Amino acid sequence: MERANLKISVGHLYPKQLNLYGDMGNIITLKKRCEWRSIEFDYKEINLEDVIPACDLYFIGGGQDKEQIDVSKAMYCQKDFLLEQRDEGTVFLGICGGYQLFGHYYQPFEGEKLLGVSLLDAYTVAGKKRFIGNVTAESDFLVPNTLVGFENHSGLTYLQNDTKPLAFVTVGNGNNGNDKSEGARYKNVFGTYLHGSLLPKNPHLADYLISLALEKKYQNRFELKKLNDEIEFSAHNSVVSKAY
Numbered sequence: 001m002e003r004a005n006l007k008i009s010v011g012h013l014y015p016k017q018l019n020l021y022g023d024m025g026n027i028i029t030l031k032k033r034c035e036w037r038s039i040e041f042d043y044k045e046i047n048l049e050d051v052i053p054a055c056d057l058y059f060i061g062g063g064q065d066k067e068q069i070d071v072s073k074a075m076y077c078q079k080d081f082l083l084e085q086r087d088e089g090t091v092f093l094g095i096c097g098g099y100q101l102f103g104h105y106y107q108p109f110e111g112e113k114l115l116g117v118s119l120l121d122a123y124t125v126a127g128k129k130r131f132i133g134n135v136t137a138e139s140d141f142l143v144p145n146t147l148v149g150f151e152n153h154s155g156l157t158y159l160q161n162d163t164k165p166l167a168f169v170t171v172g173n174g175n176n177g178n179d180k181s182e183g184a185r186y187k188n189v190f191g192t193y194l195h196g197s198l199l200p201k202n203p204h205l206a207d208y209l210i211s212l213a214l215e216k217k218y219q220n221r222f223e224l225k226k227l228n229d230e231i232e233f234s235a236h237n238s239v240v241s242k243a244y
């Protein structure tokens, strides 16, 4: 269904602290893929001192343990609001360090446990080994079913109950290097360890998230106009199954 004057509001959570390995590229991709379809993209930067505004989609990037400390404090005191947003169908995408704080907690190697906002029924503990390398993973809801990116984390994430993997790794370590799971999904909350940034090389996931945000906002399903993704999928395919 085509419709004029569509708009989505996108809240970028703590880009000054969590924006590692070009994670801003995810915002740029969402913005461009909306603009190419004349969907207004209302971008809101959300900083540590801000009250988080209601949005249709939230994005949070990755970062080092020390940046996660401040973000954990700023986000945790707004946990109830974020849980309400989740339960209303708002879309969330968290990458790596931001993903870890979408769970119940992240226990770094040293220091205090960082409290998460429990959007995902998951927890993370620091491992002894840092996972660094290219990742290919297979999903069961995307066409093509592959997701590609690269990982750089020591945190080991474990999913529980109704929080399911986003995909399963065929190359790389994913959540914990043990159960082959990569990332997580519960309702419209998505988390992943895939930097890269993720969305420029995975345009099918970008469109999936945009569609969910429109559906939540307008309570209607929209068929997004097809874009020429030749370059995007050429980049995607160049990474598929690339050696770790």
Ligand code: GLN
Pocket (backbone or CB within 6 Å): 020, 061, 062, 063, 064, 065, 068, 095, 096, 097, 098, 152, 153, 154, 155, 156
């Ligand atoms: N500091 C976290 C870890 O090392 C997240 C790293 C990241 O965001 N790339 O696991």
